[in-house]
Amino acid sequence: MIPSVSVRDLTVRYGATTAVGDLTVELAPGKIYGLLGRNGSGKTSLLSVLAAYRKADGGSVRVDGEDPFENPRTMRDTVFIRDTLDLADGDRIGRILDFHARLRPRWDADYAAHLLDVFGLDRRTRPSALSRGQRSSLGVVLGLACRAPLTLLDEVYLGMDAAARTAFYRELLDDYLAHPRTIVLSTHLIQEVADLFEEVVIIDRGRLVVQEDTDTFRSRGVAVTGPAEAVETFVSGRTVLGTQSLGGVSQATLYGSLGDEEELRAEQAGLSIAPVGIQDLFVHLTSGEHTPEAVR
Template sequence: MLHCENVTLRYGRQAALEAVSFRVAENAICGLLGRNGAGKTSLLALLAAYRRPTSGAVRVLGADPYENARVMPQVALIYDKNESTSSLTVKNILALAAAFRPNWDADYAATLVKRFEVPVKKSLSVLSHGQRAAVHAVVGLAGRTPVTLYDEAYLGMDAAYRKLFIGEILADYMRYPRTILFSTHYIGEMEGLFSEAIVLDGGRVLLHEDCDTLRQRGVTVTGPGAAVDAFAAGRRVLSARALGGQKEAVLYGALTEAERATARRDGLALSAAPLQDLFIHMTEKGGTEDEA
């Protein structure tokens, strides 16, 4: 469905993506995680055929998407465009989307516009950042493209809008499954949306796996400070905080059953590591060693 084989993209001498290979199956909802400059936007631009790779092969729906009249209408890239000076109205934008999207659902678009409380007759220039983001979300949702790419598409939305947006992505996905790649660094709030995630770092794929496996790469240990310190000794500590005599530490690396039993016997509580902590750790420059 989405497939990159040894893809490199250079802007002049600067490499934005370096030897990127991955495959996302049909109808997966995949998170694209990475810090600023990791290459998320470049990768999405390649998949949406906004650019061509310097080398390597990009395949979308089984073909090279670049200037491909069959593939391009099936792919939408939704991103945070700067439209603060645009004189187009919301109505204009929706009409344009309807003209280019074979699966466009005008009724659904109208429902969404109401739900997001977007004033249709106003021009984009007078909308708030959050309302413009909502217009983009409507275009992405109602377009029902088999491949929908969201690049930080929630920027500007408040928490209520983001929740509505994620809810609509899932609800419409249940009715019309499609392949979604969604870049974000709001990991905590979005992680339930994804079945799998690709983590980019410095233009390379750091890992690509399902979110539950990813979360099991770390563990949160809570208990008396001394017991937590003893248990954490020799392990990599991603983050730690203390309150009175109690301590909570996020450790990297999966635990064996025996280690879990030991921890419980010592009065320690175990839970999964927050994806956000794991992500920060994995993409940290030069990573810090154990300092519990």
Template sequence: MTLPVEVSHLQLRYGSFTALEDISFKLKGGKIYGLLGRNGSGKTSLLSILASYREQSGGNVAIDGEAPFENARIMEQVCFVQESGHMPETLYVRDVLKLAASCWQNWDADYADRLIRQYELPLKKRVASLSRGMKSALGVTLGLASRAPVTIFDEAYLGMDAPSRYTFYEELLNDYMEAPRTFILSTHLIEEVGSLFEEVLILDKGRLLMHEETEALRARGASITGPSDSVDRFVSGLTVLGQQKLGKTKSATVFGELTEQKRKAALAEGLELGPVSLQDLFVHLTKKRGDEL
């Protein structure tokens, strides 16, 4: 089961501070979406509204055509897992799982049991006594086993070590292939998880900078390396995101799809064209004045 998500002219204010401003996008559902942004860009604020944790100050949000805030039907179709947990610290792990089973109608107890064994979660311990990594593993278990049509992970796996994170990525992809639903992942670990994203949304200072298919976004970036003069001539008129120089050699990162004619011209100049990673594109596109490359 997949549910569409539509956001129109969304605004969120905390007193005089504007956290989100005029954000609009549509998610058809049944895909893995990446939500990227620097610290303070508004990612958690946006996800909290989608999960009905808070109400927007202006604009509209619809999940399956209905506003999610204080909407019981929609709330049980959305699972929101944060790195901070939001799990009652005094509860035992086994009780957290029972609570989760009562919250999400698609809860898969067998899948939850398998994940518990995989992550070696101690059922008889209180949440408060768990390590940060174990709390993250518990959150991941809740999100995956919820089988919620809209499942949101907001840096939920940061506390896990690298092997556990990669196990989570593999589990998420396998579960998505077996039971398609909408996943939204907010992350700073772009190089690790970026290959999962089918579409990417980038927030910057509370505004939506772009929403594109991942491969289309990657295709719009290129690195050009060669003699400084040749690189300068080639990038003239292009959107240059960043430049680096070492001796007589220069490398420039450009944003904008290169035509076949442009690519042939680069080869004729003896220039080397290379791809730009999703993380590098994100860094360049959200770079603040004065930041170092």
């Protein structure tokens, strides 16, 4: 069974620092989620709680209706691959794969062997002999071959070259389509991987900013460009994420789609309208100038 995930008023603290504060998010089963946030936004803390690596300091977390902390059933069906692998460097890759095969009921040894070939990894090699990118590739092998119903991937591409990242994205999508599960992919390479996401979850300073279907989210960003006075008049009363000016020309980035009548009014005012990419929209939403409530 593919689990749903329910997070209500989650708080995670490290001493006097609150990494996640009153975060509420719901993940329906069987989707690929893009978890986006700047460094220190609380992404890894959230994933660590979902994977039962640490206990929540407040609020509730339910994976398939159960608290995952020290819960053998949910832990068995959850895999969390971080940018730093938790491996014994003295073991060889083959032994590491065999160990995971004993722990993971859905482990596919043939698929693991296929992924080793894709990423050019040798079963006889020790992790200590791998480059940074190769260690990341090994993490991808472990994360995908176990086919855990809840798969959490946190910046797993670090050090990979463009060819390896492309192979990772292809394998993730192909295997997800063949073996559906809930996948949460935390990444900073938003533009490169955005087409994989079915939903986007953005958190900033430990709080939810946006959770939305990817196509809907794409439609939220609008860039309005033209004479400065006309732009200022047109965007009045709207949520303006940012502005740029050069001479007498201004560009304003708006949060919120425009209707046909509004687009016609913009055209009559000599303004041009263009979509804003997910990465640019993310940058504006997490710039620190807007509260989460302001863009909902």
